[in-house]
Amino acid sequence: MQVNILTADSEIRKAIDCIKLGAYDFITKPYNFEELLLTIKRALEHRDLLFQNEALAKQAKQHRANRIIGNSQVLNQLIQFAEKAAKSESNILIEGETGTGKELLAEFIHQHSPRRTKPFVVINCASLPDQLIESELFGYEKGAFTDAKTSKPGLVEIANGGTLFLDEIGETSLNIQPKLLRFLENGEYRRVGGVNSLSSDVRVIGATNKNLLEETEQKLFRRDLLFRLNVITLVVPPLRERKEDILTLANFFLESKSPIRAPRKFDERAIEALMQYDFPGNVRELEHIIERAIIFSDDNIIRPEVLFLSTKKKKLVEPVPNTIPINNHSSEELSIDELERNHILKILDLNGWERTKTAEHLGISQKTLYSKIKKYHLEKGT
Ligand SMILES: Nc1ncnc2c1ncn2[C@@H]1O[C@H](COP(=O)(O)OP(=O)(O)OP(=O)(O)O)[C@@H](O)[C@H]1O
Ligand SMILES: [Mg+2]
Numbered sequence: 001m002q003v004n005i006l007t008a009d010s011e012i013r014k015a016i017d018c019i020k021l022g023a024y025d026f027i028t029k030p031y032n033f034e035e036l037l038l039t040i041k042r043a044l045e046h047r048d049l050l051f052q053n054e055a056l057a058k059q060a061k062q063h064r065a066n067r068i069i070g071n072s073q074v075l076n077q078l079i080q081f082a083e084k085a086a087k088s089e090s091n092i093l094i095e096g097e098t099g100t101g102k103e104l105l106a107e108f109i110h111q112h113s114p115r116r117t118k119p120f121v122v123i124n125c126a127s128l129p130d131q132l133i134e135s136e137l138f139g140y141e142k143g144a145f146t147d148a149k150t151s152k153p154g155l156v157e158i159a160n161g162g163t164l165f166l167d168e169i170g171e172t173s174l175n176i177q178p179k180l181l182r183f184l185e186n187g188e189y190r191r192v193g194g195v196n197s198l199s200s201d202v203r204v205i206g207a208t209n210k211n212l213l214e215e216t217e218q219k220l221f222r223r224d225l226l227f228r229l230n231v232i233t234l235v236v237p238p239l240r241e242r243k244e245d246i247l248t249l250a251n252f253f254l255e256s257k258s259p260i261r262a263p264r265k266f267d268e269r270a271i272e273a274l275m276q277y278d279f280p281g282n283v284r285e286l287e288h289i290i291e292r293a294i295i296f297s298d299d300n301i302i303r304p305e306v307l308f309l310s311t312k313k314k315k316l317v318e319p320v321p322n323t324i325p326i327n328n329h330s331s332e333e334l335s336i337d338e339l340e341r342n343h344i345l346k347i348l349d350l351n352g353w354e355r356t357k358t359a360e361h362l363g364i365s366q367k368t369l370y371s372k373i374k375k376y377h378l379e380k381g382t
Pocket of ligand 1: 067068069070096097098099100101102103104105209249283284287
């Protein structure tokens, strides 16, 4: 909303204050009607520009987010395969450990396919119970269940002409798999509670961090579904198997996550530490490590002390000391979780447990702060 101040008070100091606080303009009485209209018009134009700006920034960010960073031979080869696969209509299975970039690759494939102007729709099969997966995917008819007051189209319908990304497809149950199979075979499906067979033209990309072949042997995943899906299989290698990408990615995150334009760089020992680390959480873990390093570093040099890489995966032990000197070497022995817990506690104490202030201080949302307080069971006086 744009605000114009209309007042009989013509004190210039007040006008300046109003503008500083975000008013668009300050008009004093007696006013001229046309002048007033003009100001309103300009304020509306200003608002439109702000909206546009925001949309463009979002788009640019999206574009950047969609870039696969890295220059290792394995990654380059994977990208080449993905580009070829994108041109085809075949379903694709993407395998890889957590955080390796499976979703990023799926989006890349969509963007390089003839379907790029149509929707890319994601459903995470691990986060939804069976019944919900079915009604999300295929939609439902009015009255299909108690809450179904109206009918609702499914994601396959929304994705028509585009790509459907079935994340964590290995987590689907044997109830839903036959319905998926049918859809993969001929694009046909039925809404929950519906009688008509509908169809949709969708290219399916599935992702999993499981070994689905093994799952089929244990009768946890249908073999016929696997073979429908893995016409093309792309394997995203873990970060420790493409160490050449570590620095490229680290520098990319360093640049994109730094809040101010101050150029930051890693010192030699930090680079060495990163190269030796084996990243069980892969690229996502690296991303978080860098984000944290930026927060903890006091100047523009990133030193190993702020990377907090633990060689041994340590469990959160109950009484962790309340404060830890950040530049002290003992911090190297703590896990990231322990450090985070301690840091949050410290800042909470510092701000007298005022959560709004604390969240602001930490640069996180209040929601995130609440979930961290819960996660680490933080209480006043711990
Ligand atoms: N090569 C890369 N270049 C830039 N960013 C990357 C790359 N690989 C992964 N990322 C980033 O790492 C994070 C994790 O990636 P993504 O969600 O695609 O992984 P995933 O394999 O789907 O993980 P999960 O199995 O946990 O769902 C995202 O923020 C993504 O943008
Ligand atoms: Mg994923």
